Amino acid sequence: KTFRVADQGDALSMDPHSLNESVQLSFTGNVYEPLVGRDKKLGLTPALATSWSQVNPTTWRFELRRNVSFHDNTPFTADDVVFTLQRAASEGSDMRSYTNTIKEVKRIDDHTVDVITQTPFPILPDVLSSVYVMSRKWCTENSAERPVDKRKGIENAASFRANGTGPFRLKSRDPGVRTVLVRNFGYWGKIEGNFEEVVYTPIGNDATRVAALASGEVDMMQPVPVQDVARLKRNPAIEVLQGPELRTIFLGMDQSRDELLYSSVKGKNPFKDKRVRQAFYQAIDMEAIRTRIMRGAATPTGLMVAPGIRGYVAELDKRLPYDPEASKKLLAEAGYPNGFEVKLNCPNDRYVNDGEICQAVAGMLARVGVKINLEAESKATYFPKILSRNTSFYMLGWTPGTYDSHNPLNALMATPGASGRGQFNLGNYSNPKLDELTDRIASETDQKKRGAMIAEAFRIHQDDIGHIPLHQQALAWGMQKNVRVVQMSDNYHHYKWGGM
Amino acid sequence: MIAFVLRRILQAAAVMLVVAFIAFSLFQYVGDPVLAMVGQDATPEERAELRSKLGLDQPFHAQFARFVGNAVQGEFGLSYRQGRKVSTLLEERLPATLELSLAAAVLALTAGIPLGVYTALKRDGWLANLFLAVSLIGVSLPTFLIGILLILLFAVVLGWLPSYGRGDTVALGWWSTGLLTVDGWKHLLLPAFTLCLFQLTLIMRLVRSEMLEVLRTDYIRFARARGLPDRTIHFGHALRNTLVPVITIAGLQLGSIIAFSIITETVFQWPGMGLLFIQAVQSADIPIMAAYLCLIALVFVVINLAVDLLYFAVDPRLRIDRASSSH
Amino acid sequence: MSALARLRDSDLWFSFRTSPVAIAAALVTAILVFGAVFAPWVAPHQPFELASLDLNDSLLPPAWSAEGRIAYPLGTDDQGRDVLSTILYGSRISLAVGVASVLLALVLGVSLGLLSGYVGGRLDAFIMRVADVQLSFPAILIALLIDGAARAMLPRDAHSDTLSLMVLVGSIGLANWVQYARTVRGSTMVEKNREYVQAARVIGVSPLRIMATHVLPNALGPVLVIGTINVATAIITEATLSFLGVGVPPTSPSLGTMINTGNNFLYSGEWWLVVFPGLALVLLCMSVNLLGDWLRDALNPKLR
Amino acid sequence: MSIDRNNPTSTSTPGNESGQLSTPVPDNATSGTPAPAHGGRPLLEVIDLRVEFPNRRGTLTALDGISFTIAPGEVLGVVGESGAGKSLTGAAIIGLLEPPGRIAAGEIRLQGLRIDNLPPGEMRKVRGREIGAIFQDPLTSLNPLYTVGRQLIETIQAHLNLGRSSARERAIELLRSTGIPAPDERIDHYPHQFSGGMRQRVVIALALAAEPKLLIADEPTTALDVSIQAQIIALLRDLCHRHGTAVMLVTHDMGVIAETADRVAVMYAGRIAELGPVTEVIHRPQHPYTVGLMGSIPTLGETRERLAQIDGSMPRLDAIPSGCAFNPRCPEAMPICRSERPPLMAAGSSQAACWLHASASADTGARR
Amino acid sequence: MNESTAMNESAAMRACAAMSKNGSARAAATDNLPLVRAEGLTKSFDVSAPWLNRVLEGRSRQLIHAVDDVSFDIRKRETLALVGESGCGKSTVARMLVGLYRPTRGRVLYRGKELAEMQAAPHGAPAPARVQMIFQDPYASLNPRWTIAEIVAEALRMRRLLRTRRERLERVAELLQLVGLSPADATKYPHQFSGGQRQRISIARALASEPEFLVCDEPTSALDVSVQAQVLNLMRDLQARHGLTYLFISHNLAVVHHVSDRVGVMYLGRIVEISTREHLFGRPRHPYTRLLLDAIPDLEMSGRARTPVAGEVPNPLTPPSGCAFHPRCPYADERCLTERPQLEADPYGSVACHAVAEKRVEWA
Numbered sequence A: 001k002t003f004r005v006a007d008q009g010d011a012l013s014m015d016p017h018s019l020n021e022s023v024q025l026s027f028t029g030n031v032y033e034p035l036v037g038r039d040k041k042l043g044l045t046p047a048l049a050t051s052w053s054q055v056n057p058t059t060w061r062f063e064l065r066r067n068v069s070f071h072d073n074t075p076f077t078a079d080d081v082v083f084t085l086q087r088a089a090s091e092g093s094d095m096r097s098y099t100n101t102i103k104e105v106k107r108i109d110d111h112t113v114d115v116i117t118q119t120p121f122p123i124l125p126d127v128l129s130s131v132y133v134m135s136r137k138w139c140t141e142n143s144a145e146r147p148v149d150k151r152k153g154i155e156n157a158a159s160f161r162a163n164g165t166g167p168f169r170l171k172s173r174d175p176g177v178r179t180v181l182v183r184n185f186g187y188w189g190k191i192e193g194n195f196e197e198v199v200y201t202p203i204g205n206d207a208t209r210v211a212a213l214a215s216g217e218v219d220m221m222q223p224v225p226v227q228d229v230a231r232l233k234r235n236p237a238i239e240v241l242q243g244p245e246l247r248t249i250f251l252g253m254d255q256s257r258d259e260l261l262y263s264s265v266k267g268k269n270p271f272k273d274k275r276v277r278q279a280f281y282q283a284i285d286m287e288a289i290r291t292r293i294m295r296g297a298a299t300p301t302g303l304m305v306a307p308g309i310r311g312y313v314a315e316l317d318k319r320l321p322y323d324p325e326a327s328k329k330l331l332a333e334a335g336y337p338n339g340f341e342v343k344l345n346c347p348n349d350r351y352v353n354d355g356e357i358c359q360a361v362a363g364m365l366a367r368v369g370v371k372i373n374l375e376a377e378s379k380a381t382y383f384p385k386i387l388s389r390n391t392s393f394y395m396l397g398w399t400p401g402t403y404d405s406h407n408p409l410n411a412l413m414a415t416p417g418a419s420g421r422g423q424f425n426l427g428n429y430s431n432p433k434l435d436e437l438t439d440r441i442a443s444e445t446d447q448k449k450r451g452a453m454i455a456e457a458f459r460i461h462q463d464d465i466g467h468i469p470l471h472q473q474a475l476a477w478g479m480q481k482n483v484r485v486v487q488m489s490d491n492y493h494h495y496k497w498g499g500m
Numbered sequence B: 001m002i003a004f005v006l007r008r009i010l011q012a013a014a015v016m017l018v019v020a021f022i023a024f025s026l027f028q029y030v031g032d033p034v035l036a037m038v039g040q041d042a043t044p045e046e047r048a049e050l051r052s053k054l055g056l057d058q059p060f061h062a063q064f065a066r067f068v069g070n071a072v073q074g075e076f077g078l079s080y081r082q083g084r085k086v087s088t089l090l091e092e093r094l095p096a097t098l099e100l101s102l103a104a105a106v107l108a109l110t111a112g113i114p115l116g117v118y119t120a121l122k123r124d125g126w127l128a129n130l131f132l133a134v135s136l137i138g139v140s141l142p143t144f145l146i147g148i149l150l151i152l153l154f155a156v157v158l159g160w161l162p163s164y165g166r167g168d169t170v171a172l173g174w175w176s177t178g179l180l181t182v183d184g185w186k187h188l189l190l191p192a193f194t195l196c197l198f199q200l201t202l203i204m205r206l207v208r209s210e211m212l213e214v215l216r217t218d219y220i221r222f223a224r225a226r227g228l229p230d231r232t233i234h235f236g237h238a239l240r241n242t243l244v245p246v247i248t249i250a251g252l253q254l255g256s257i258i259a260f261s262i263i264t265e266t267v268f269q270w271p272g273m274g275l276l277f278i279q280a281v282q283s284a285d286i287p288i289m290a291a292y293l294c295l296i297a298l299v300f301v302v303i304n305l306a307v308d309l310l311y312f313a314v315d316p317r318l319r320i321d322r323a324s325s326s327h
Numbered sequence C: 001m002s003a004l005a006r007l008r009d010s011d012l013w014f015s016f017r018t019s020p021v022a023i024a025a026a027l028v029t030a031i032l033v034f035g036a037v038f039a040p041w042v043a044p045h046q047p048f049e050l051a052s053l054d055l056n057d058s059l060l061p062p063a064w065s066a067e068g069r070i071a072y073p074l075g076t077d078d079q080g081r082d083v084l085s086t087i088l089y090g091s092r093i094s095l096a097v098g099v100a101s102v103l104l105a106l107v108l109g110v111s112l113g114l115l116s117g118y119v120g121g122r123l124d125a126f127i128m129r130v131a132d133v134q135l136s137f138p139a140i141l142i143a144l145l146i147d148g149a150a151r152a153m154l155p156r157d158a159h160s161d162t163l164s165l166m167v168l169v170g171s172i173g174l175a176n177w178v179q180y181a182r183t184v185r186g187s188t189m190v191e192k193n194r195e196y197v198q199a200a201r202v203i204g205v206s207p208l209r210i211m212a213t214h215v216l217p218n219a220l221g222p223v224l225v226i227g228t229i230n231v232a233t234a235i236i237t238e239a240t241l242s243f244l245g246v247g248v249p250p251t252s253p254s255l256g257t258m259i260n261t262g263n264n265f266l267y268s269g270e271w272w273l274v275v276f277p278g279l280a281l282v283l284l285c286m287s288v289n290l291l292g293d294w295l296r297d298a299l300n301p302k303l304r
Numbered sequence D: 001m002s003i004d005r006n007n008p009t010s011t012s013t014p015g016n017e018s019g020q021l022s023t024p025v026p027d028n029a030t031s032g033t034p035a036p037a038h039g040g041r042p043l044l045e046v047i048d049l050r051v052e053f054p055n056r057r058g059t060l061t062a063l064d065g066i067s068f069t070i071a072p073g074e075v076l077g078v079v080g081e082s083g084a085g086k087s088l089t090g091a092a093i094i095g096l097l098e099p100p101g102r103i104a105a106g107e108i109r110l111q112g113l114r115i116d117n118l119p120p121g122e123m124r125k126v127r128g129r130e131i132g133a134i135f136q137d138p139l140t141s142l143n144p145l146y147t148v149g150r151q152l153i154e155t156i157q158a159h160l161n162l163g164r165s166s167a168r169e170r171a172i173e174l175l176r177s178t179g180i181p182a183p184d185e186r187i188d189h190y191p192h193q194f195s196g197g198m199r200q201r202v203v204i205a206l207a208l209a210a211e212p213k214l215l216i217a218d219e220p221t222t223a224l225d226v227s228i229q230a231q232i233i234a235l236l237r238d239l240c241h242r243h244g245t246a247v248m249l250v251t252h253d254m255g256v257i258a259e260t261a262d263r264v265a266v267m268y269a270g271r272i273a274e275l276g277p278v279t280e281v282i283h284r285p286q287h288p289y290t291v292g293l294m295g296s297i298p299t300l301g302e303t304r305e306r307l308a309q310i311d312g313s314m315p316r317l318d319a320i321p322s323g324c325a326f327n328p329r330c331p332e333a334m335p336i337c338r339s340e341r342p343p344l345m346a347a348g349s350s351q352a353a354c355w356l357h358a359s360a361s362a363d364t365g366a367r368r
Numbered sequence E: 001m002n003e004s005t006a007m008n009e010s011a012a013m014r015a016c017a018a019m020s021k022n023g024s025a026r027a028a029a030t031d032n033l034p035l036v037r038a039e040g041l042t043k044s045f046d047v048s049a050p051w052l053n054r055v056l057e058g059r060s061r062q063l064i065h066a067v068d069d070v071s072f073d074i075r076k077r078e079t080l081a082l083v084g085e086s087g088c089g090k091s092t093v094a095r096m097l098v099g100l101y102r103p104t105r106g107r108v109l110y111r112g113k114e115l116a117e118m119q120a121a122p123h124g125a126p127a128p129a130r131v132q133m134i135f136q137d138p139y140a141s142l143n144p145r146w147t148i149a150e151i152v153a154e155a156l157r158m159r160r161l162l163r164t165r166r167e168r169l170e171r172v173a174e175l176l177q178l179v180g181l182s183p184a185d186a187t188k189y190p191h192q193f194s195g196g197q198r199q200r201i202s203i204a205r206a207l208a209s210e211p212e213f214l215v216c217d218e219p220t221s222a223l224d225v226s227v228q229a230q231v232l233n234l235m236r237d238l239q240a241r242h243g244l245t246y247l248f249i250s251h252n253l254a255v256v257h258h259v260s261d262r263v264g265v266m267y268l269g270r271i272v273e274i275s276t277r278e279h280l281f282g283r284p285r286h287p288y289t290r291l292l293l294d295a296i297p298d299l300e301m302s303g304r305a306r307t308p309v310a311g312e313v314p315n316p317l318t319p320p321s322g323c324a325f326h327p328r329c330p331y332a333d334e335r336c337l338t339e340r341p342q343l344e345a346d347p348y349g350s351v352a353c354h355a356v357a358e359k360r361v362e363w364a
């Protein structure tokens, strides 16, 4: 069966190490495989490694699957694993944040590999679930030992051809137009679905994409614009599959400068005052946003991580109540009885209805007296700006690439510091206790203790109102009635599980 | 003649250089390419390192010189995002855009000129006025809206035509064409129509007003006085003279069709250069943007050259050298 | 004869009076412009006032359908803005952008064209080469370019709404000056060799004065026509830029932004979000275009 | 008749037929139909022609009660001030009035056949074949995009049943007869490659391509250099003479008329003021306007301090005074001139539309 | 125009006519110093193809010698006429005289002073205000958007003669009356006037700056003969009353015969003959002058034998060698082909013709 699928964007490259981005990893994940895979519930599952264990705090041992061969029929061995991890750590690779804790990769025998980390690294298997294994022979033959080097202008066969071990082979690739996969009949495992061919087409324009589904030109497309969900659901030929996504959308506030860059308040920073942050929090009516703007396709959240991320604590996932009166009172207490003016930076083409959410937030804040100057813009200009911390109030969404809570703690909540810590903590929220906990979480191998520490860190952050979490947006996949697919909350598409 | 062409080519080269400069320098400031190239987890050090590797920290003129040097060889480096040669990317997309633009241009000309002639000859006819009125809608509705409405009508409601993409293509060497398959033609119809509508209107109105003007000239009056048949006068004498100014505008229009295809391609997910460009703009992919701009400028320059040569064919007054005519 | 009487006596007025199309177009334009200019007094709601919006009123259909409310005659959008009021305010912005960008292009083009045509020589060659280069890029592309560059380069602390409007006006305006410059240059070159200009030179009138008092008024007719039609084009360009994501900010939507937003609701049944602003835009552009057409014909002595 | 035949069919020359030219004045002077010259029936009869331009302020009567005839082979000169209606008369005859202009009354007859109400297709066959026309500006009368030959050939083929090559031969012949050197070469040139005088020759060749019986020449030399003017007029006269073509020659230039025409019509404000044999009109003008006109022409022969001048200017067509159109400027205006419009009446051997001649129609040369 | 202005106009004309009668008959000027002197005036226009074309096609620069070494004097109260065919350089001479063009070589002396030096303002007045010009086309020489008052007053304003608006309007009214128009016409627009009236307005405008020298570039060639008579008469009256000096350009020899004291005949940028009116018309010597005289259609039908000169006016870009007229000249010989004749003075005037110099030509 030929399965035609349309997506908002295209995988930019077929090289699984060239870009750490979910569309690309999702797509190449059908061709390549990691050592440790994920099951339908996002739990870890054997993939190219049949088992793994911690030999000592800094050494993980992986037993490799036997009788596996790449699409070009070369057998898969430990050499390939060693090569892959080297490649992923090499220049030009975008997976280096996953591999930089690795000190050494040792080939024990053809089917055993030891990975030695610099410090105890309890989540190595989680991390390695994003690193896909490539064939050393194929890469060498195609001079693709490293991901493409844009600086020297050297092209790389791996960016438009592929040779993995996965359930599908790459048949043809026309970047931005269509990419065709065919079933790998020599796959080591079982392919549950019946797709023999997958035709993948990016369609950027929402309306066109919906039209393509409605007119039956594609079997499945994603994302379904939230406002079209209801209408499509009413269409007897079409089904919309909705589910929570791992990404958490939140607002951040500049809490470190002594005077905000873009605000009417001069000489002091209102966001340093927890009452102001709380007032903002309580002024936002998430229920209205959920029903009106997201049309129900969102889960308001009180936490910075979604269910499904290791470390998620259901008890903590409670929002402060929506209460404009309280909010006004808090503002007055903080010394802003008439509110103040501040600029909100916002992307308008990155997250589901991001611009609309910001507008709604601006409207809600206006009701408690805060005047928001909304600046909504394309992600191409938005991200450079906020990443240089040239903002006072901003919106961001985050999916932990490791499916582990340490990642957001480290990237979003810890005080900015060396080696990427707090890199996306764009408002420079800072609490030393949280920083300390984050460090300990990184190397704690006892999952139970680790979980407790994560919960503690989240509680601290929640208490401080370090950020204003909004919601987890919902995935919405639209498909013809006869299509069966498994929707993963990380929005990966595994065609081996789909059928018609 | 040779001198003329040479001069035009020299001029074109100057134009191209300026365009290259503008393209390059302007896009220095749009977005941060480094961001598009690495994932969210990269550290600042990694970003800075990448920046210097890309030469983005070099002085401006050095970067520009390098750029021009490469551009002359058709080399615009690798796409920041896709990591593939920009030249290859454009080459892949070129056929789609050209086929779409050409189809639109042909449509605009073959419909626009007769309609313009008709409306000029039947100045007070109701059908002519209807054409004029309807054509106004063509310039009063944004292209993207027309496109989307057409999709809604023909693809979703009626289900007659496909809504997106190019359909089946056949490869002729490096050129992939959709013109050899029924499916390809079906896919071409809506986007080409959307794209041509605006230009069609312009050409039709231009032809009309030029025609009206020409019909008032003395030589048309004299032709009537000689008792030539109306057909000869309208289509032999008037139309040919009308075409002289129409050629210029139509030439420029053809160029803007290619540029306007940005919108149409976005709406119809037509895999052409416009789509590539707008995606590049969204991700600040400088090499693609710069290359696209240079290519568009080149297309314009070539079209202008062709238009000038066409003048030679149409207007004999230009054929002899200037010396023998005093004006 | 007073100016008014002269106008009433003029051919222009006559051709206007006898052209039902022109009258209808003028009427529609007048209504739309009136609504736009007096939006704060005419509009039932204040859509740009964020505090007055209630998300819970969002996406109401027009008043005549079952769920509609009389307070929102043409329904509400996804933020709970009254569509009618937003159209009024939006045409205000659209018109402002259209008129301002045309004015900018006009001032720039006319002065460069005058200079180029009157002074001639190298300056003329230079300006015309620049125009050639500029013509190599269609307006949309130039606007994209300038807009992108301006947004990235300008300081950010200015109030963003007005700034982005200014950037928009600037980019559309800069993209369109060539037409005016060429037209004016053409008429200037004709006009400057007219005998009355030479007579003025013999009398000793300075070139600047000649340009201003003799050449310019005579070159203005075609410019006016282009200007009128370009207002419509500019409004559509603005809409298209919004579609491509670089238009006016969504908190103070123009007709283009509204259509663009409405687009997203085309399949979900909220047709009023695109139909009404679209209708307003088409009406506006069409009537302005018709007026321009009429003006062109009325001013063209050859067509009389 | 072929153009290279040299002996003219018509032997009429201004000289030997001047006696005939001044023959019978119609007994009914107000009928407006002067007797045809050359005995037999006139080639062209214009009877009470009125041309109107409807406009927003009402209807503009541009030509009012124009009547004249042209005999075969005769040259009728039409003079008058700019805007007097000379060109309109010509345009009305070949049916090329620019809309909204229209013939509102009167008849135009060609060889007795009415042509003013012919359907367009029929009229097309008259144009070029029966009536040729030449306009003022030789530069703009030729389509710049086609070779002279092509324009000639298509004109020939539109009227004569000739093949391509014989049409071409005829075209070359035509060019040769208009005095263009090396016509077999020049035929493939474009109009812009010719000088003004040669272009006007080409225009003449085109107008005569199908040997029309009547040629309407509307200021054929105004755009040309003085020395070329003489050549062209001589050529025109010669060609028409040889082919027996009648000519209606519209011009400003009394000198040209004097040398070329058999009879002259003097037009004023859309009406004919005077109509008569050329020597009569020049030497014994009957209408006060003609008198003034003749007096205001500077001549080489005499040295005058001041030229005679007619004060004032011709009225605009929408403000023609009642009665005689000339009355506000007329030094001899009488009360009747202000109230009643004078018809053309016999005055000497000419006819003049002036009340001065009402009583003295038999009293030739009564006034100068 | 309505009847009342017609009346006014004719009244003014009669007044003028009366004045001219008792005014001095046109005086042959007695001043020794000519009012205007042109010395070797030369003007070339560069009409070359662009540089690259020239280089590639091996062509040289192309200059049109529109005017080539033209000299003449005009005495006060005198009318010098220039005749010649289209493109022979008459207008170019006129423009150099009023300073609209700068001569390539040669100079214009006005009362013995060089025109170029008198032009004090760097960009401003090209000509001293006492030199004025009237143009050929009455329809193009008035700005259609200005009222007559504005048009005429512009010169007054520029010369700063009259400070207040009222004074200026009064002066405008005077001037209009002077040229035979009604002061009430001041508020009208040019399109409300006929050609002859417009030409009068142009004259009024020129007179506003109180000139003593008027350059008239074919002032009547766009007018009908009857209107032409009005304008010519007006010009003559003004000359009589105000002592104006004219350079009168025309290609109509009959008109020139009527207005001029002396006549210069131009051919391809050069003066080929210049002498008094009587001599030129009575005893035309240069073959080209004869050609021109012959070309005048004769109202008297005197049956004068004509020598119709064949040939076309040559292209000024590629003027014939030697005497420029030789291709059309019935008397041309070898010498005419190679040697350019110089203007040689004799008792009757000056002629540039080998045939005349060699007495090869008989003249009537």
Ligand SMILES: Nc1ncnc2c1ncn2[C@@H]1O[C@H](COP(=O)(O)OP(=O)(O)OP(=O)(O)O)[C@@H](O)[C@H]1O
Pocket (backbone or CB within 6 Å): D053, D060, D062, D080, D081, D082, D083, D084, D085, D086, D087, D088, D089, D098, D099, D100, D101, D252, D317
């Ligand atoms: N299309 C028109 N609309 C209105 N009036 C017209 C039109 N064409 C000509 N006329 C009027 O008819 C009158 C006669 O015009 P016509 O061209 O016959 O004059 P003419 O004697 O040929 O003058 P000229 O010597 O300038 O050619 C003019 O006064 C003119 O105003």
Ligand SMILES: Nc1ncnc2c1ncn2[C@@H]1O[C@H](COP(=O)(O)OP(=O)(O)OP(=O)(O)O)[C@@H](O)[C@H]1O
Pocket (backbone or CB within 6 Å): B326, E045, E046, E047, E064, E065, E066, E067, E084, E085, E086, E087, E088, E089, E090, E091, E092, E093, E251, E316
């Ligand atoms: N500005 C200019 N540039 C180039 N050539 C010019 C220019 N002005 C005049 N000429 C040329 O100079 C020559 C003389 O022109 P000029 O206008 O003086 O002739 P003219 O005798 O006044 O002719 P006409 O009777 O047609 O007015 C012509 O060949 C003309 O083409």
Ligand SMILES: [Mg+2]
Pocket (backbone or CB within 6 Å): D086, D087, D088, D218, D219
């Ligand atoms: Mg005429």
Ligand SMILES: [Mg+2]
Pocket (backbone or CB within 6 Å): E090, E091, E092, E217
């Ligand atoms: Mg001249």
Ligand code: NI
Pocket (backbone or CB within 6 Å): B326, B327, E087
């Ligand atoms: Ni010429």
